[in-house]
Amino acid sequence: MITFMSNSDSEEEPCNERTSLMSAESPPVPSYQDGLQASEAGEAQAHRKRRAGSSRGPNNITGGETSGSGVPVRESALENDEEELTLKYGAKHVIMLFVPVTLCMIVVVATIKSVRFYTEKNGQLIYTPFSEDTPSVGQRLLNSVLNTIVMISVIIVMTVFLVLLYKYRCYKFIHGWLILSSLMLLFLFTYIYLGEVLKTYNVAMDYPTLFIVIWNFGAVGMICIHWKGPLQLQQAYLIMISALMALVFIKYLPEWSAWVILGAISIYDLMAVLCPKGPLRMLVETAQERNEPIFPALIYSSAMMWTVGMAKPDTAARGPSQQTWDAAEHGREHLRSPSHAESQMSETRSPVPTRPITSLEELEEEERGVKLGLGDFIFYSVLVGKAAATASGDWNTTLACFVAILIGLCLTLLLLAVFKKALPALPISITFGLIFYFSTDNLVRPFMDTLASHQLYI
Amino acid sequence: PAFGLFIFTIARDPLRIIILIAGAFFWLVSLLLSSLIWFIAVKASNPQDERLQKGLLIFGVMFSVLLQEAFRFLYYKLLRKAIEGLVALSEDGCSPISIQQMAYVAGVGFGLMSGAFSMINLLADALGPGTVGIHGDSQLYFLTSAFMTMVLIFLHTFWGILFFHGCEHQRWWEVAAVIIMHLTVSGLSFCNPLYVGSLVPSYLLMAAAAAWAYLLSGGSAQNLRRFLLCKC
Numbered sequence: 001m002i003t004f005m006s007n008s009d010s011e012e013e014p015c016n017e018r019t020s021l022m023s024a025e026s027p028p029v030p031s032y033q034d035g036l037q038a039s040e041a042g043e044a045q046a047h048r049k050r051r052a053g054s055s056r057g058p059n060n061i062t063g064g065e066t067s068g069s070g071v072p073v074r075e076s077a078l079e080n081d082e083e084e085l086t087l088k089y090g091a092k093h094v095i096m097l098f099v100p101v102t103l104c105m106i107v108v109v110a111t112i113k114s115v116r117f118y119t120e121k122n123g124q125l126i127y128t129p130f131s132e133d134t135p136s137v138g139q140r141l142l143n144s145v146l147n148t149i150v151m152i153s154v155i156i157v158m159t160v161f162l163v164l165l166y167k168y169r170c171y172k173f174i175h176g177w178l179i180l181s182s183l184m185l186l187f188l189f190t191y192i193y194l195g196e197v198l199k200t201y202n203v204a205m206d207y208p209t210l211f212i213v214i215w216n217f218g219a220v221g222m223i224c225i226h227w228k229g230p231l232q233l234q235q236a237y238l239i240m241i242s243a244l245m246a247l248v249f250i251k252y253l254p255e256w257s258a259w260v261i262l263g264a265i266s267i268y269d270l271m272a273v274l275c276p277k278g279p280l281r282m283l284v285e286t287a288q289e290r291n292e293p294i295f296p297a298l299i300y301s302s303a304m305m306w307t308v309g310m311a312k313p314d315t316a317a318r319g320p321s322q323q324t325w326d327a328a329e330h331g332r333e334h335l336r337s338p339s340h341a342e343s344q345m346s347e348t349r350s351p352v353p354t355r356p357i358t359s360l361e362e363l364e365e366e367e368r369g370v371k372l373g374l375g376d377f378i379f380y381s382v383l384v385g386k387a388a389a390t391a392s393g394d395w396n397t398t399l400a401c402f403v404a405i406l407i408g409l410c411l412t413l414l415l416l417a418v419f420k421k422a423l424p425a426l427p428i429s430i431t432f433g434l435i436f437y438f439s440t441d442n443l444v445r446p447f448m449d450t451l452a453s454h455q456l457y458i
Numbered sequence: 459p460a461f462g463l464f465i466f467t468i469a470r471d472p473l474r475i476i477i478l479i480a481g482a483f484f485w486l487v488s489l490l491l492s493s494l495i496w497f498i499a500v501k502a503s504n505p506q507d508e509r510l511q512k513g514l515l516i517f518g519v520m521f522s523v524l525l526q527e528a529f530r531f532l533y534y535k536l537l538r539k540a541i542e543g544l545v546a547l548s549e550d551g552c553s554p555i556s557i558q559q560m561a562y563v564a565g566v567g568f569g570l571m572s573g574a575f576s577m578i579n580l581l582a583d584a585l586g587p588g589t590v591g592i593h594g595d596s597q598l599y600f601l602t603s604a605f606m607t608m609v610l611i612f613l614h615t616f617w618g619i620l621f622f623h624g625c626e627h628q629r630w631w632e633v634a635a636v637i638i639m640h641l642t643v644s645g646l647s648f649c650n651p652l653y654v655g656s657l658v659p660s661y662l663l664m665a666a667a668a669a670w671a672y673l674l675s676g677g678s679a680q681n682l683r684r685f686l687l688c689k690c
Contacts, residue, residue, distance in 0.1 A: 403571070450515060
């Protein structure tokens with residue numbers, strides 16, 4: 001299950017969002033040796049223990065296969081072991097996804113609550129051409145539905161376009177487009193955001209400083225997202241651009257349209273990922289067939305992935321060595337010179353098989369993480385942000401939506417562990433979120449207000 | 459303090475975090491249903507009648523308490539099933555998390571959610587300008603709310619442990635005791651703003667529940683002494 005989300009550029013450029021949730025495995029290769037799994041399980045277990053710092057024995061994740069452009073190197077586990085492992089490490093992955101989603105939502109809610117710019121209505125996007133300032137309820141409803149139809153059709157068109165480009169291998173075009181859109185996001189939106197925040201807190205900043213700050217921020221962001229960079233920095237940048245995008249949506253989508261759009265997009269997500277002809281599904285399958293990672297600018301990945309091409313899977317040299325996180329840093333350096341690494345590997349293959357060779361481990365290691373598309377981040381944050389902005393019950397509603405979304409994410413990941421293929425991440429969470437938003441706002445709020453005014457506790 | 463509990467004991471282990479969030483979710487659902495009932499009752503009744511409204515409120519509170527306990531029971535059932543699943547999956551045949559830990563985490567989840575819902579609007583308003591109790595209400599509103607919320611969070615935690623323990627060992631009187639305690643505490647809050655009537659008994663009940671939960675979890679006076687003496 002991967003969630004796909006391509007960053008929409010701005011109001012001017014078309015929004016293109018697709019969401020699905022997928023686990024970051026390439027198609028499993030049948031294992032060839034028993035010793036392999038035992039050693040793998042052993043070292044993965046040790047690795048997990050070291051990393052998680054918990055005393056839980058069975059909590060382990062085996063290093064996954066490389067899903068780079070090279071040949072899949074390592075076997076993760078036997079087929080029947082794989083299911084257990086998947087479910088077992090499910091908890092850790094859920095948390096790895098909880099944290100960024102929570103961070104994104106916190107950023108959005110904090111901004112909404114403090115910066116008034118994002119709650120003022122200053123016009124609408126061209127994607128939602130119908131205004132909602134109409135006098136009658138029916139007219140307003142009709143307008144919002146029409147807005148939704150326009151928006152969804154735009155998204156569908158863009159998605160299909162992207163999938164076609166991908167299928168016909170117009171990689172340069174896609175890359176150029178993504179680079180352009182992330183450029184726009186990183187520079188323009190950050191500029192606006194920073195301007196508004198400074199305005200709110202009445203802090204003065206001169207233009208040269210502003211220029212330097214934004215230039216650095218944007219340049220590092222471009223490098224991190226599209227090229228290589230430390231994983232945490234890349235994650236942080238992805239979270240930030242998701243938050244910026246969500247803020248733009250919250251500002252420019254009229255009220256009812258926003259809710260209807262959220263509902264419609266989760267239905268669309270469901271169909272796009274699960275139907276055999278759905279564009280997202282085709283994208284995922286094509287990417288898997290070609291054994292390529294999906295564009296880094298579109299997905300949030302919770303784990304590192306090193307793509308190393310190794311001709312022969314190396315069984316013996318794996319050994320029971322510990323894989324530490326230092327391996328991560330070490331492995332990155334190795335990544336830059338894959339050819340050097342390969343020669344190193346072929347040399348070290350001959351020595352004693354059971355001798356732990358850490359460099360080898362690093363190169364072959366790939367954390368099997370879960371990937372979540374950026375679109376999901378954005379829409380979750382839009383939901384929570386809208387709840388914070390427009391609900392009169394304020395924090396209660398926001399909190400309720402937050403918990404609802406997290407639970408939806410949990411359930412989705414559980415389904416992921418069961419089904420093991422790309423799943424849409426939006427529907428369950430958004431449904432829960434919407435239900436909780438409307439019910440909390442209308443039902444719980446009067447109850448809690450009355451209780452609080454009498455200071456009663458339940 | 460509840461947050462401290464969270465950080466020190468729960469944040470390390472991802473499984474506990476999930477159980478916590480799920481616990482909060484269950485509490486939320488119970489709150490939703492109870493407020494739905496109350497809302498319907500209010501809409502169906504005469505809004506002018508003060509006594510009726512008060513009576514309905516009391517009814518709503520009691521009903522909500524009962525619903526919360528019902529959901530705690532449902533959550534317990536769910537966790538039992540989950541534990542069986544985890545045991546089946548684990549390599550060495552024992553579950554990575556025991557039912558007592560789950561009880562504790564579930565209790566904290568319930569407590570955090572209930573505390574959050576009780577306090578957070580208050581806190582947000584407290585940041586703004588204003589005077590407490592300007593209309594003749596008690597001036598200690600914020601303070602007492604804070605203390606009451608804290609005692610409620612702790613109580614939820616202990617009740618979680620007691621409840622699960624009662625269900626585990628089929629000791630239904632323990633479960634009934636928890637329910638009665640919950641009803642009592644809620645009922646005591648009706649004494650507000652006569653704070654003596656509500657805060658003091660609540661704290662006493664909390665101390666009792668704490669001691670009981672501690673004993674149930676396997677602690678004893680010797681353990682306590684050893685723990686304290688080792689530290690100093």
